[in-house]
Amino acid sequence: MAATQLHLFEVATKTYHQTVSFPSRAVDIGDVTFLDGQKEPVHRWFRLTPSYSPALVRFLIEHLDCNRTTLILDPFLGKGTTLIETKRHGLPAVGIELNPLLKLAAEYALTWEVNGAELEAFVRSQLARIRAAIAQHHQKSLEEVVASYGLRLPAIHNVFRWWRPEVLKDLLLVRREVFSIEEVAYRQLFWLALAACALDCANVHRNHPTITFDDDHTRQIDVLRDFEAKIRRMTDDLCDLALSSADFGQTSVILGNSVHLADYVSQVDRVITSPPYPNRFSYVHTTRPQLFFMEIFNAAHQSADLDCQAIGGTWGRATSELYAAHLEPEAAIASILQPLSLELRQRSQLMHNYAIKYFNMLYAHIESLRKVVRRPFRGAYVVGNSRLSGVEVHTDVLLARMFEQCGFKVDEILILRKRGGRKKLFETAVCISL
Numbered sequence: 001m002a003a004t005q006l007h008l009f010e011v012a013t014k015t016y017h018q019t020v021s022f023p024s025r026a027v028d029i030g031d032v033t034f035l036d037g038q039k040e041p042v043h044r045w046f047r048l049t050p051s052y053s054p055a056l057v058r059f060l061i062e063h064l065d066c067n068r069t070t071l072i073l074d075p076f077l078g079k080g081t082t083l084i085e086t087k088r089h090g091l092p093a094v095g096i097e098l099n100p101l102l103k104l105a106a107e108y109a110l111t112w113e114v115n116g117a118e119l120e121a122f123v124r125s126q127l128a129r130i131r132a133a134i135a136q137h138h139q140k141s142l143e144e145v146v147a148s149y150g151l152r153l154p155a156i157h158n159v160f161r162w163w164r165p166e167v168l169k170d171l172l173l174v175r176r177e178v179f180s181i182e183e184v185a186y187r188q189l190f191w192l193a194l195a196a197c198a199l200d201c202a203n204v205h206r207n208h209p210t211i212t213f214d215d216d217h218t219r220q221i222d223v224l225r226d227f228e229a230k231i232r233r234m235t236d237d238l239c240d241l242a243l244s245s246a247d248f249g250q251t252s253v254i255l256g257n258s259v260h261l262a263d264y265v266s267q268v269d270r271v272i273t274s275p276p277y278p279n280r281f282s283y284v285h286t287t288r289p290q291l292f293f294m295e296i297f298n299a300a301h302q303s304a305d306l307d308c309q310a311i312g313g314t315w316g317r318a319t320s321e322l323y324a325a326h327l328e329p330e331a332a333i334a335s336i337l338q339p340l341s342l343e344l345r346q347r348s349q350l351m352h353n354y355a356i357k358y359f360n361m362l363y364a365h366i367e368s369l370r371k372v373v374r375r376p377f378r379g380a381y382v383v384g385n386s387r388l389s390g391v392e393v394h395t396d397v398l399l400a401r402m403f404e405q406c407g408f409k410v411d412e413i414l415i416l417r418k419r420g421g422r423k424k425l426f427e428t429a430v431c432i433s434l
């Protein structure tokens with residue numbers, strides 16, 4: 001860590017110790033954001049800006065004393081950072097994710113049981129087919145290609161604002177080839193590269209945490225080059241993994257809602273996870289281009305429906321519904337949420353409802369966790385504090401109190417890194433046991 005950053009971190013930590021009543025301490029494991037993962041094998045295959053770093057997962061695996069007999073759960077799996085690490089460490093784990101695009105991205109990123117030499121040969125021949133398909137249609141328009149193969153344009157609103165017609169034409173030609181691959185493992189790997197490519201080739205700001213259009217860009221977009229680079233990187237990583245001869249852990253990835261854990265898992269020994277933060281970030285909104293391009297969704301209402309079920313940020317219809325709702329904290333956590341509820345209600349009905357829905361759903365998740373854990377249980381929830389309508393939301397402290405309310409012991413709150421240079425914003429891990 002640079003000296004100024006270290007100073008900020010120390011100051012922040014001191015302030016923090018004064019504000020929380022739980023045991024807390026700072027641990028310096030460097031940047032815990034997604035950026036670190038972009039430099040690591042497998043993690044770099046798919047980009048999700050709110051994901052956490054592989055180094056943080058490695059730290060938590062040790063900190064929580066995980067071993068080959070402990071079943072680890074990540075109930076908010078995202079793109080699978082936790083399971084990629086547990087698999088590498090030979091540890092059994094289950095991941096649950098609500099968003100079908102992210103569920104598939106995580107599942108396919110765990111497709112490691114391939115033969116390196118056979119994969120290389122397959123990639124060579126498949127890329128040659130894709131290159132030929134694109135060359136063959138070079139002079140044709142998007143409409144001609146769509147008509148000649150009976151293809152469908154992504155059912156997303158304003159499709160040409162997302163992709164230029166010539167870019168979309170190439171993406172659709174690649175998709176046609178990828179969807180027709182018969183070998184399941186290879187199709188999954190190519191699918192993952194294409195899903196990542198679809199966003200990287202869209203007219204959006206790519207380094208932004210949330211999605212915004214980049215209407216005036218002059219960026220050269222070359223679908224084939226981008227796709228080939230991704231597939232080659234994946235092939236390199238898989239060949240290295242095959243050489244490592246490691247004993248990989250068992251993993252399973254489930255599409256589900258972690259407010260109802262008992263529907264999917266039992267006998268969980270550890271949790272390593274990062275739920276959404278109360279910061280207005282909508283995972284459905286940011287994955288929309290891929291959900292529609294990969295034909296997971298074919299009707300516009302599907303993304304709004306999913307957004308209504310998710311914990312955390314909303315957009316569009318889900319936000320309108322939230323605005324109109326009359327929400328109160330659940331009875332069991334009313335005293336924990338009351339000060340926040342009173343303060344937010346005076347400032348903004350929407351932010352009030354947003355925060356109350358967020359914590360009510362997290363509490364429902366904690367109650368469902370209580371039913372599926374096996375003692376001695378330990379867990380770590382990585383969260384960030386937020387500011388809503390000028391009101392500080394101490395997510396970690398509220399979460400810790402909710403865990404206590406449900407019978408868990410809060411061992412400590414680890415302070416990981418101060419985010420964004422703004423005072424009093426922290427990334428912390430709430431460590432619990434039973």
Ligand SMILES: C[S@@+](CC[C@H](N)C(=O)[O-])C[C@H]1O[C@@H](n2cnc3c(N)ncnc32)[C@H](O)[C@@H]1O
Pocket residue numbers: 048050051052053075076077078079080081082096097098099102256257258259273274275276277283309310311312
């Ligand atoms: C902070 S992200 C997790 C990122 C993950 N740690 C990674 O490194 O990729 C939180 C995830 O929770 C998911 N989510 C939101 N509500 C959910 C629910 N009710 N059940 C399961 N997953 C949910 C979101 O779709 C999102 O992928």
